[in-house]
Amino acid sequence: MKHLFLALLGVWIGFAASAQTGYRINPGDVLAVEVVEDASLNREVLVLPDGSFNFPFAGTVQARGLTVEQVQSAVTQGISSNFAAPPNVFVTVRQVQPAAPRATGGGRPASPRTIEIYFLGEVNNIGPADIPPGTTLLQALSRAGGFTNFAALRRIQLRRTDPATGAQYVSEIDYRAISNGARLSTDITLYDGDVILVPERRLFE
Structure with missing residues (x-):
């Protein structure tokens, strides 16, 4: 039953990830990280301005410029020593950092209200x-x-x-x-x- 669950989950994640293939992670993005073998590790993480995020057991993970698949691999490597076998890690982009506001006609950005x-x-x-x-x-x-x-x-x-x-x-x-x-x-x-x-x-x- 567990193997069937993992297979079905992998198919579902595959459909979700297909829409994100080729996307490169940027600071400000919010990523959802799921570890099948330990649900207590599942969480959303924010990519900091320096391009990194923190994850239990893995510490600081550099994500700027990486694809979702590369981030999955980095997290898996970072936490593998805490599991008997390499864990199944899935990463999806939950929120993309919006583009910076454009300059006004005078060439300067409008004064921020927030x-x-x-x-x-x-x-x-x-x-x-x-x-x-x-x-x-x-x-x-x-x-x-x-x-x-x-x-x-x-x-x-x-x-x-x-x-x-x-x-x-x-x-x-x-x-x-x-x-x-x-x-x-x-x-x-x-x-x-x-x-x-x-x-x-x-x-x-």
Whole structure:
């Protein structure tokens, strides 16, 4: 029965993947990753501005410029050591990063009424989100749709890339302490391209 299920699932995924054949992954894309042998690993992941995403056991997976099939292979290789036999991994593109807005007649892009940030990790609304300029980190978290049961609320990260140098800066907050009444010295104002990462809890955390 299990072999029949895997065969049928492979056929279904094949039809879904056929429409994505040749597509190259870009930053901002949302990918659905399914591991047949361990459903707890199934999740949607956001491709970060540097072209990578994080996946349990596999760590950081580079996806920019790869096809869906190549990403499947990379994830499979990354997690295979945790299984007795190579697992069956399926990747589909759930959401494609929209193209950047075109310039106005004067040659400059229109002033943005919103900025785009990204939610990644153990939140219910993973992916890009449009927010008003001036929105703070805590305000933005209210748009994440809540946290999963695996969220490490003491280690929520804000990742920001300097467009001039490419350097990445990481700030970390203890959201659990704040929700229990602790004060945050400074509520960080978000900028376009910021990534809010809610990591997965470690064992006994």
